[in-house]
Each structure stands twice: as C-alpha cells, then as structure tokens.
Amino acid sequence: MNNRMIAYVIGRILLTEAALLLLPLLVALLYGEAPWPFLIPAALLVLCGGVMSGKKPKSTALYARDGLAVVALAWICMSLFGALPFVISGDIPNYVDAFFETVSGFTTTGSSILTEIEPLSRGGLFWRSFTHWVGGMGVLVFVMAILPMNDGHGMHLMRAEVPGPTVGKLVSRMSDTAKILYGIYLAMTVIETVLLLLGGMSLYDSLIHAFGTAGTGGFSCRNLSVGAYDSVYFDVVISVFMLLFGVNFNLYYFLLIRRFRDVVCSEELRAYLLIVSASVLAIAVNISHLYQSFGACLRYALFQVSSIITTTGYATADFNTWPAFSKAILVILMFVGACAGSTGGGMKVARVVILVKTSFCDMRRMLHPNAVATVRFEGKPIGEKNIRSVHLFLTVYLIVFTVSCLLLSLEEMDLVTTFTAVAACMNNIGPGLEVVGPMGNFASFSLWAKLLLSFDMLVGRLEIFPMLLLFAPSIWKRKVPAKH
16 A cells, blocks of 8 residues: 555645635625634645645555545545534534534435524535535546546546446546546536526525536525425426436537437436336326326426436425335335436446346346357446456445444334435435435434444445445555655
8 A cells, every 4th residue: 555645645635625615615705604614624624635745755656445545535534624614613513413414415415414404504505515516526536637647546546436337538548537527517517507597596596406416415505405496497407407417427428529329329328217217107107196287296206206316315395205106116216326427326227237137147047058148238248357346346235235224223213214214325315214204304313323324425425345445454554665
C-alpha cells in the first residue's frame, strides 16, 4: 500500500470539499444567515487537506487496492466533515444524526432522521441537497474532472467508485472521461432546473429538487416532498428526469457523437425501460380503486416507480397505503435499481440481466450437457471472470444484507420496517415501508443503529468491496517502495 499517496489524494479531496462549502456559504449570506457553520468546517478542511497534500510523494503509483482504500476513506472523511455545518448551525445538534444525514446525502440515499424539514436554515437545506449532486456522479470522478490527475491511477479510482459491473474510458484519457461525464451531468441538471422554473417553482426550490433528481437522492425542502406542490407538470418533469438520470451516462456520450446504433441496441436500456413500463402499468391497474381516474393512477404509479427504481426516493403519494401487490413491486424495484454507470443505486439492471441469462444458460446445460451455451450481453459473449464477479457481488451483498437485518432487528421494530430500512439504505433509496415509509423517517432508531445504517449506505453506494476491504488487515501490510 502506498500510504503517502493515499493520504495525498484524500488531502486533495478534502480541499475540494472546502471549496464546495463556499456555495452553501453564499446561499446563507444571501438569506441573511450566519456564515460560521460553513466557514469553520471549510477552515478545518483546508488545514487538514493542506497538511495531507502539501508535499507530493516521490512514488505516485496507485494500484487496485490503493484505489479501493482511497475511495472508501475519502467518502468517510467527506461525510465526517460534511456533518459539521448541521451541528454548528444547530439544524441537527446531535453529531451522529448529522453524520447519518450527511452520509445519506453524499451516497444519494435520501433517508432522513428529520421529522420537520422546512424549519432548517436555508444554507443548511441547500448543503443537504447539494451533497446529492456532488455524490451522484462520484466524489473522486468530480475531483478528476477539475484537478489534474495521473490517468494511470485514475482508472483504479474510477473503477472503485463508479457503480456497475464494468467501467471503461469514453476517451483515451481518464481525466477527459471524467470531464465529459460531469459536463453531461451539469447540462442535464441545468435543463431540469430551467423546466422547473418555467412551471412556477422558485429558483431555490428548483435547484434543491434538481440536485435531488440528478443525484437520484431525493432530499426535498418540503415536508411532503414533491407531493407538496400537487402539480401534474412537476410530477411529469421530475419523473422523466429521474428516469433519464437512471440511464448509463455512456449512452448520452454516444448520442453526442452520433453513435445512435449503440444506444438503440443497448440491452440494458431496453430491459430498464421494459421493467419501468411493466411496473407502472401493473401498479396503475392495482391502485385504480384508490383514485378517481386511471390518468391519476398512471401519474402516481409513474412517479413512484421512477423514484424507486432509480433509487431517488421522492414521493407524491403515501405508497404505504397501497395494496400489497403494488408494495411488493416497489420492494423488488428497490433491489433491481437503475442502470450501471448512472447515478442510481441498487444491484443494477445489467447485473440482473446477466444473472437471469446465466441461470437459463445453466439450466440448458443441465438438460443438454454436451451443448455449447454462451452467455451474451450487449451483443458480446461474457467471460467466465465477469460472470464470477457478478455472482460474487450477489453473494457478498446477501451476506451483508442478512447480517444488517439481524443486527437491526435488535431494535425490536416490526419485520417490514427492519427489512425495508436495510433495503432502503443498502440500495440508496431513502424511504422504506411502515415506520420508514415515504411519510416517515429514521429518527426512532438508536444511535448505534443509525451508524449501522450509515455503513450500509456507504456499502451500497460504493458497491460493497471498498468498504469491506478496509477491515482486511492484509490490505494495509505492504508499502510501495519510494522511487529515487
């Protein structure tokens, strides 16, 4: 392990977070609020970041496990410092609660311990939602986009942070790939903000909800989330953009360079749209007795399905009161998640498709032992190594999920609350069912349970292995010798 280089990269990330705090600081000043909740953490970040990244190490090599360690430690450090504005301002006086809220923000989960959102300071609410936007595409991807970084180790960082079975370069330089991704991300955020403004939403509210949609996080500035506006226009705009941000961003790049065939032939995109369409139609029919028209059923079904499958977590209806069939579909969508390479969470549609295809292929081999059966995805045969990695991910995912459910059951809440609380946090969704439903929150959990769920959020966002490998003693043993 090249510990000095790891510290150097994390130091630069902390300096980047200090710069990011200037935006909510400006918002606080515009609304006549005290600047100290943002100035003090920014000063601490500059001090710590400056010490850690003041001198560049002689050996700048970063390998696979270094990348995993950097990503995990960076997200933990950013969350630890990012919680300070809430504590200093008094918006969330308890540090563990503030840490939970910040982890939920950066991981784009959207789970909250707040029982009342609207009384928070305007600067605090802005920072709370802005963490979604920063964490949506990835903290380290953001750093690579704005700071020069050696592409040789940038690939390991990106692989450790970007969700999905595989990560590749769009162009030859990894730093240029990061810039392209964040350019598309920023452009889509601006377009959504403008559309919300055209519908009559204030600039502040538009930015808050655009940040939550772009990062597929779901923090709102209203207690009733998007449902507070009771607007068909806002529901449709946000639903469409939630689905758009749940698509692999590589496909948007292909659209820009006119590789339309690659977009149309994307197997994952077709599966994603099929799952969404089938779920919306099934739920709309199932809840038809709850609303006056089938159009209203489609409206609420589309919004909730878009919110859950993209793991955004916004709500326009209390789906806790929906029939069991509709709730079951939403719970299944929690695990499916959005596309690989998107800002969404969950297992990812790509992995689900690969698992289904592999299962059918194995059954064919059982019936016809001598047949040559090849699993293909996106028009290409999948190697045994990739199939093994998908199975490994699912196995470890289920182990972590099971252990988390067992530990959280010590809180002695009902089984549905316990199960969906872990599902909501590990899949970075936000709301679950019952106590943690769309109109509920996580305030009733004890401090240790909130820390457990914070760990689950980080595990889910970083796709398990970076966080778990921090606990492996062997990862810290060997140092990379410095070059002279």
